[in-house]
Amino acid sequence: MAHTARIRRTAAALAALSLGVLALTACDGDTEKDTSAPSATASASAADADDATATPSTSAPSDGGADAGSSGSDGGTPSPSESATDDGQDGGVGMCETSDLAYDVTVASRPVNHALLKATNSSGDDCLLAAGELVLTIPELDGAAGHMGPDGKDWILKAGESAYAGILFSHADTAGGKSTDKVEIALSASETPTTVSVAGGPVTVNDPQVTTFFGTAEDALTY
Template sequence: MAYAARSLRTTAVFAAVSLGIMALAACEADSGEDTAAPSATASPSAAGPDEGSSTPSTAGPSDGGASDESSSGSGGGTASPSDAGSDDQDGGVGMCETTDLTYVVTVASKPVNHALLTAVNKGSDPCLLPANELVLTIAELDGAAGHMGPDGKDWILEAGQSAYAGILFSHADTPGGKSADKVEIALTAAESPTTVPVGHGPVTVNDMEVTSFFGSAEDALTY
C-alpha cells in the first residue's frame, strides 16, 4: 500500500511539472509573437520614405508640365498677334475712288505722241488703287482708250504717293486725228470722270491707248 501511494504522488508531480513546462512554452510562444509583430509593422514604415522620395523625382521630369505650357504659350502668343495685325491692315484699306486723287497730264518729250499721267493720293489715308481699270476718254471722240503694256496689280497708294500711267495719243502710221487739249479720267468705268487739261497741248488724237498704273514715270512711258 505504501508503494502504491508513492507511485501516485510521483505521477502527480510529473503531471504538475509537465503542465508547468507547457504553460511556460505557451508564454514564450505568446511573447515571441508579440515581439515579432513590431518588426512586421516596421517594414512599411521603412518603405514609406523610399516611395515618398521616388514619386516626386519620377513625376517631375517626365511630366515637364510647367516648361511645356510656358513654351507653347509663348509660341502661340507671338504668332497670333502678327497674323491678326496684317489681316486688320489689309481689311482696313478701302478702294481708291476717282475723287480721292488729283491728276496731271503732260505731253512727254519722248516717246513721240506720248503723255504722262500722274495721279496723287490727296487724302490723309491710304487706298487700294485699281491698276488695270483706268478709263481715259476725249469728250469730242467716241469710245475710251485701249489698253497697252502688261497688266498691273492693284496696290496700296499711300497718302501723298503718286502713281503713273503712259498715254499714247496717236500712232505715227495712222493718218488723220482730232485735236484735243483735255482728257476725261476715271479709275473705273462705274465712276463719273474728272476733266484734266493736257499740259503742253493740244495733241492730235487717234487710236488712243493707255497703260496700267505703275510706281515710276519711267515704267509708264516704256510702252
C-alpha cells in the same frame, strides 16, 4: 513516506509542464503579432510608391517634345486666321476709289505724242489699286482709250504714294484727230470720272491708248 515523496515529484513535474505550456503559448502569440503587423519600414516604402504613382512629373519636356507640339505662333507656320488676307497682298485695306487720288497729266518729251499720268493717294489711308481697271476718256471723242502694255497686277498704294501710267494720244502714222487740253480719268467704269487738264497741251488725239499703273514714271512711258 515513499508514497508522499512520489506525490510531491508528480506535482512538481505537472507544475513545470504547466509553466512550459504557458511559455510556449506566449512565444506563439508574439510570433503571430510580428507576422500580422507590417513593419514601419514596409509602410513607408508603400507610401513612397503610392506618392510616386499619383504625383505628375514636374520636369520640363525634351526639346523634341516641345517642337512637335509647337503651334507655329513663335515664328513657325502661321495659323489659318493669320493667313486669311487675300494672299497677303491687300492686308485687308479697301479698294482705291477715283476720289481717293489726285491726278496730274503732263505731256512727255519722249516718246512723242505721249503724256505721263501721275496719281497720288491723297485719301490719308492705304488702298488697293486694281490693275487693268483704269478708264481714260477724251471729252471730244467717243469711247474710252484702249489699253497697251502688260496687264500688271493689283498692288497697295500707300497714303501719299504715287502711281504712274503712260498715255499715247496719237500714232505717228495716223492722220487727223481732234485737239484737246483735257482728259477724264476713272479707276473703274462704274465710277464718275474726274476731269484733269493736260499740262503742256493742247494735244492732238486720234487713237488714244493708256497703260495700267506702274511704280515709276520710266516704266509707264516704256510703251
